[in-house]
Amino acid sequence: MHLTQSFHKAAIERPDAYATVFAERRVTFAQFIERISRLGGAFHALGVTHGDRIGMLALNSDRYIEYIFGTFWAGGVINPVNTRWSVNEIAYSLNDCGTEILLVDDAFLKLVGPLREQCPCLREVIYCGDGEPPAGTRGYEQLLRSSPAVRDAFRSGNDLAAILYTGGTTGAPKGVMLSHANLLCNALSALAAAPRPVVEATLHIAPLFHVGGLALVVQSALRQAKHVVLPNFDPGAILSTIVEESVNETFVVATMLQAILDHPTFGSYNLTSLTSVLYGAAPMNTTLLRRALDALPSSQFMQLYGMTEIAPVAAVLPASCHTPDGQKLGKLKAAGRPAPICEIRIVDPESGEERPTGSVGEVVVRGPSVMLGYWNKPEETAKALRDGWMHTGDAGYMDKDGYLFITDRIKDMIISGGENIYSTEVENAVLSHPAVQDCAVVGIPDPKWGESVHAVLVVRENHTVTAEEVIQHCRQLIAGYKCPRSIEFRVELPHSAAGKLLKYKLREALRNSQPREA
Known part of the structure; x- marks a missing residue:
């Protein structure tokens, strides 16, 4: 399988259905595959060959999703840039992996000059806004109009698909190398771990440079869902968009969910179309979760636990554990059970010996979605990947029913x-x-x-x-x-x-x- 396969299928099976919705722009699946094949042609014309890195520094948009799949179509590797980073941090990530082409929208045009000065690797900048391309940049839509459609590169398996730089809780960014197989296996596994209602429309509100946002894009593509995209996090816009586009599913972190529930007009929206709420990336306290369950009775809630290095889902807490009857099982604080393709063990952080059931230790994960390694960091890779196991740095335990509970980050544990x-x-x-x-x-x-x-x-x-x-x-x-x-x-x-x-x-x-x- 390859990451563009779902769009080949959708262009045949649902050509006139909408693939992406952003502001006033609506693109069908037939149009989408034409656009990404032309974007692939534009990348080829700019000298991109298999494995070359292409970055994007922009807010969420339909063009961001085109960038992801257009890069794969061309045989390239995506390097989505963290929009919250400083110029120095961004320059580090571009230089570290040799990103030669960078797509930029209006929100970050002012950074192009400083990045050109600090990034000798940067050859081309593509402007993704709707205005006239600034001097020294190429216009996105103009490139699509002038470039021929090219054949899909059909990259797959262990071919490198993405380098995702971890913003990190340690302050030291590392380029996580994820293959096509990593991302596809993980998406299929996450869908199988917790069957969800039929999804016609997915709302993307998490930043697409983050692995959680990217994972939802891949999962939604596999289901041929309509990708509804908002440029940034705006609780009012989210609520109105759910209603207007009959959104069925979205992914949130705890801070987002709280802001949505706290919005002064929350109670005035009919949110019954929202049948699936996925949450993860950061711990969700049970007080907030129970509030959300009461406020959104039509929605099934599912927790996805993982990390960038696992592409990203390692365990899933299904909707059944969130129901009133399910809550009686006492699993609401669990991260979930291991996803179908993941093995999870709890080991002693020092010796590596497996810990008994119920005992706290370090969470380690093995399976086909574990990263290839860290870009240009063999020592860091060797430290994280030992005997085939990804050492997560999370402290946790497994209960007698096979549910994983995360107690802390190893480094955040307090000894008093x-x-x-x-x-x-x-x-x-x-x-x-x-x-x-x-x-x-x-x-x-x-x-x-x-x-x-x-x-x-x-x-x-x-x-x-x-x-x-x-x-x-x-x-x-x-x-x-x-x-x-x-x-x-x-x-x-x-x-x-x-x-x-x-x-x-x-x-x-x-x-x-x-x-x-x-």
Whole structure:
């Protein structure tokens, strides 16, 4: 199989059905395959050969989806650029993998000059906006009109498909190499792990440079669904688009879901078309999840656990675990059961020995969707891939029913007085307080205990709460030694584009500050 195969099929089976919808633009499957074959021709005319890297620095759009499949059609490798990065970070990713062609929209045109200065590898810039192409760039639509349609390169198997740079929670980006087989096997596995209602329209709101956004594109393409695309995250636009386009499925992270539910006009929309809500990329506290289940009774919820290096889904918590009867099984806090193509083990982080059922250790994953490795980083690759197993850096355990529970990142575990404290457990306790909107828990040096539990909070608008009230609330839910010993209030917390808390940034700030003791 190859990643463009679903569009070959759709052009025959559903030529007049819509493939993409963006603003006023609507493209049928017949038109879509013509456009990506011409985009492939344009890339060939610009010198792209098999395996060459093509980047895109842009907001979500229909042209972004064309870029993905047009690159595959040409035999190239996509390098979707993180739009939240600085110029230096972007330049690093382009130079690191030798990206020679970059597609840019209006939102990032101002970065073209600095990137040309810092990126000697960059030969061509393609302007993806609707205006006149700026000097030194080529117009996207003009290229499509002037380029001949070419034959599909039919890349497949272990051929490199994508280099996705991890924004990382450590601050060190690495280029994750994913093959055509990685992405296809994972998409099919994720669909098989939790059968979903029929999907005619998928809404893309997660950034397409992120593996979660890319995975939904591939899964939707396999089902010949209409790709409805919004340029960025806007809760009001999301709600109205679900209604207008009869959207059936979308993928969200916790921060997105909370913002949608908090929108002042949420209750005025008929969202019954939305039958499937996928969530993942970052932990979802059960208080927010139960609120969402009540607010969207027509939707099935499914959690997808994984990481970029696994392309990305390793485990799935199916909709059945989210129903009232399913919740009685006590699996709502689980990441899920291993996807059909994935084996998951829990091992001792030091010795690598498998841990007994119910014991916490490092989560390792094996299967055909595990990455080829990190681009130009053989030592990092060898450290992550050992004896065929991807070492995730997540701490977790498997219960007797084979459900995986994630307790923390290995590096985020707090050891206080010899006791292991998992920050996510403390965060869930803090977040269950009605006045708390967001929370991050980290360990800080303590002369007596080694580390103590420090919580950084964001309080909900029009609410107030004291540090002592939060701590007393936690004492009703978790053991006293796990409760925060110090509290810090902030307006916002640092998050990655995937919605993950960037705890390393909090730790850096805390090195030079003294938290207030409760």
